[in-house]
Structure formats: C-alpha cells, structure tokens
Amino acid sequence: xxxxxxxxxxxxxxxxxxxxxxxxxxxxxxxxxxxxxxxxxxxxxxxxxxxxxxxxxxxxxxxxxxxxxxxxxxxxxxxxxxxxxxxxxxxxxxxxxxxxxxxxxxxxxxxxxxxxxxxxxxxxxxxxxxxxxxxxxxxxxxxxxxxxxxxxxxxxxxxxxxxxxxxxxxxxxxxxxxxxxxxxxxxxxxxxxxxxxxxxxxxxxxxxxxxxxxxxxxxxxxxxxxxxxxxxxxxxxxxxxxxxxxxxxxxxxxxxxxxxxxxxxxxxxxxxxxxxxxxxxxxxxxxxxxxxxx
Numbered sequence: 001x002x003x004x005x006x007x008x009x010x011x012x013x014x015x016x017x018x019x020x021x022x023x024x025x026x027x028x029x030x031x032x033x034x035x036x037x038x039x040x041x042x043x044x045x046x047x048x049x050x051x052x053x054x055x056x057x058x059x060x061x062x063x064x065x066x067x068x069x070x071x072x073x074x075x076x077x078x079x080x081x082x083x084x085x086x087x088x089x090x091x092x093x094x095x096x097x098x099x100x101x102x103x104x105x106x107x108x109x110x111x112x113x114x115x116x117x118x119x120x121x122x123x124x125x126x127x128x129x130x131x132x133x134x135x136x137x138x139x140x141x142x143x144x145x146x147x148x149x150x151x152x153x154x155x156x157x158x159x160x161x162x163x164x165x166x167x168x169x170x171x172x173x174x175x176x177x178x179x180x181x182x183x184x185x186x187x188x189x190x191x192x193x194x195x196x197x198x199x200x201x202x203x204x205x206x207x208x209x210x211x212x213x214x215x216x217x218x219x220x221x222x223x224x225x226x227x228x229x230x231x232x233x234x235x236x237x238x239x240x241x242x243x244x245x246x247x248x249x250x251x252x253x254x255x256x257x258x259x260x261x262x263x264x265x266x267x268x269x270x271x272x273x274x275x276x277x278x279x280x281x282x283x284x285x286x287x288x289x290x291x292x293x294x
Contacts, residue, residue, distance in 0.1 A: 022150050025117035032122065032279045052076055086129045086139040086170045087286065088200075090191075091116040091153055092179035094162035095227035100271065101211035108207050111271045111278075112178040113153040115205070118279050119176065120149050123286075133175060134165040160227035163187035166194040174286055175202035180212075181255060189258055196262040203285045204259050205267045205278075206252070213248070213270065215241045 054063060054074040064077035097109035106114075120130045124145060131139030137148055161183025169175070175195055181188060181204075188204075195202065217223075217237035224231045234240060252268070259266040265285050269278045 018150055018154055021113060021117060021154065022146070024114055025121055025146075025150070028114060028118040028275055028279055029121040029125075031276055032118070032283065086131070086173040087120075087123050088131055088133045088139060088170065088173055088175045088202075089116050089120060089149070090133045090165050090175070090177045090179075092162050092164075092177075093153075093155060093157040094179075094183070095156070095158065095160045096180055096182045096225065097207075098156070098226050099209055101209050105209065105271050108180050108209060108271060109156075111269070111275060112205075112207050114275060115207075115269075115279055115282060116176070116178055117146070117150055117153060118275075119282050121146055122279075122283055132165070133169065134167045138168070139170065139173070158227065160225045160229050164191035166191035169195050169198045169200050172199040175200050176205065176282065176286070177202070178205045178207060180207055181251070185251065185254055185258075188255065192258050192262040192264060195264075201263045203265045203267060203282060204255060205269060205282060206255060207269050207271065210270050210272045215244050217241075 052075065054068075054076050062076045063074050067075040067077065091112050093109065097112060098107050100107045100110075123130050124141065124143070127141065129139035129141050130145060130149070131137045132149070132152060137152055140148075162179075163183060164177050164179070164187060177188075177191070192204070217240075219237060220233075220235050221237035222231065222233045223237075256266045258264075267281060267285060
C-alpha cells in the first residue's frame with residue numbers, strides 16, 4: 001500500500017514542476033516560431049497561400065488572370081492544405097534520462113520534456129493535432145492539449161530504461177521519439193517497424209549528456225544506473241574508454257540504420273547545446289525525409 005505522505009509529496013513535486021515547464025516551453029516555442037507556419041503546403045482549402053509561375057500540366061482554370069496581367073508570365077493561385085496532421089510524441093520518462101554530469105547542465109529528461117512540449121505548442125498553433133503514442137492521450141487540437149501534455153511529461157517512470165510506446169499508431173501520421181536510447185535496441189526496432197507498417201514516419205531524436213560522449217572518467221570509478229539496478233566498479237576507468245566509445249558508435253549507427261530502413265530521420269542532441277536550435281531542427285525535420293543532425 002502506498003504511503004499517503006509519500007504520495008502527497010510526489011504529487012506536490014510534480015505539480016510544482018508543471019508551471020515552470022509550461023513557461024519555459026512557451027518561451028522557447030515563441031523564440032523559434034517564424035511567424036508563418038513552417039509546415040504550410042499547397043492543397044485543397046479555402047485560404048490563399050501563394051502565387052507561383054504556371055507549369056506544364058497546370059489546368060487553364062488554375063491561372064489567376066488578374067495577377068498574370070501584371071507581367072509577361074502566367075501565375076497560378078495556390079490555396080493552403082487544410083487537413084490537420086496528427087503528430088504523436090514519445091518522450092522517454094525512464095530513470096536513465098534523469099542524469100546530468102554537471103550541476104550547470106539540464107538533465108536529459110528536462111531537455112527532452114522541454115523540446116517535446118515546445119514542439120507540441122508550435123504544432124498546435126499551426127493547426128495540427130498532437131498527442132502521445134499509446135492510448136493515454138490521443139491527438140487533439142487546441143490549447144487545452146498543451147496542459148494535458150505537460151501533465152503527462154511530468155510523470156517519471158521508475159524503470160531504468162523505458163521502451164518506446166508503439167501502440168495505437170494512427171495510420172499515415174507523424175511521430176517523434178525523444179530519448180537517450182540506452183535501453184534494448186530491439187524495443188526501438190519493434191516500435192519503428194510497427195510504425196512503418198502503418199505508414200507512420202517521423203523523427204528519432206537522440207539526447208545525450210556530453211560526458212556520455214567524451215567518457216572523461218579515470219582511476220577508481222563506480223558506474224551505477226540512475227535507477228540503481230546496475231552497478232560496476234573499476235580501478236582503471238580509462239581502460240574502458242575505447243570499448244565504451246566503440247559500443248556507443250555502434251549504437252548510433254544501428255539507430256541510423258533502423259531509421260533509414262523505416263523512413264524515419266535520426267537526430268542527435270547534446271544537453272550542453274542550444275535548445276532553440278534543437279527545436280528548430282525538430283520542427284523542420286517533420287517534413288524532411290533524410291539527414292542527420294548533431
């Protein structure tokens with residue numbers, strides 16, 4: 001049975017984090033949003049989008065004669081695509097994400113939640129439907145969805161490594177997975193394969209602390225998972241560096257291979273880098289098919 005006092009303390013801790021996360025995400029999204037919706041595209045709709053020069057294959061009915069009369073070229077009047085896209089997020093809440101090598105750096109979980117929520121705010125402002133993978137929070141439109149997402153993002157997972165959620169994937173939707181991907185890669189392969197089977201494409205965003213890339217450890221060191229389930233002590237940590245870096249490189253290569261096979265895009269972010277540039281890349285990557293970010 002759960003102790004009422006510990007349950008209350010946990011609830012108060014989560015409630016205290018919620019306003020700060022919302023405020024930071026709103027600020028970050030506002031700094032990146034470029035006025036015009038970056039995911040706009042031509043299609044069937046009522047709102048004017050742009051004029052473009054007529055091309056071979058365009059119907060004569062598409063020509064805007066008033067605009068064309070202003071010069072020597074014929075122009076087509078395009079309308080904006082108005083079918084909302086569903087975008088599903090999975091932000092790793094596992095214990096491994098609650099790591100920061102320095103007090104001045106954010107935890108991986110903090111950066112992942114900030115990017116996930118800020119991305120959701122930008123997409124919702126653009127008229128998209130945003131939700132979580134799985135059944136806990138289906139994609140919806142509107143401002144109230146931001147608060148629901150923030151509440152879900154503030155819930156920690158007790159397990160060391162959380163597998164990506166692949167249930168209830170909406171066919172032909174978009175998805176974003178944000179994690180350190182330190183767990184079993186078979187779970188990642190399963191999630192991406194399930195997504196690809198339903199025509200879901202998206203972005204796999206790999207978030208790491210800079211010490212996890214540099215391995216700056218020497219001498220006697222105790223390596224312990226944040227959840228406390230794994231522990232390893234060594235007297236010469238530097239002897240492990242080359243093997244560790246090889247395994248990390250192999251893990252990155254495997255993640256990129258899985259993305260290439262399933263039509264997803266791989267991105268890499270370090271917590272000492274700019275959150276603003278990371279968000280801008282994520283926002284743009286949802287419409288991109290290839291590429292790797294650092």
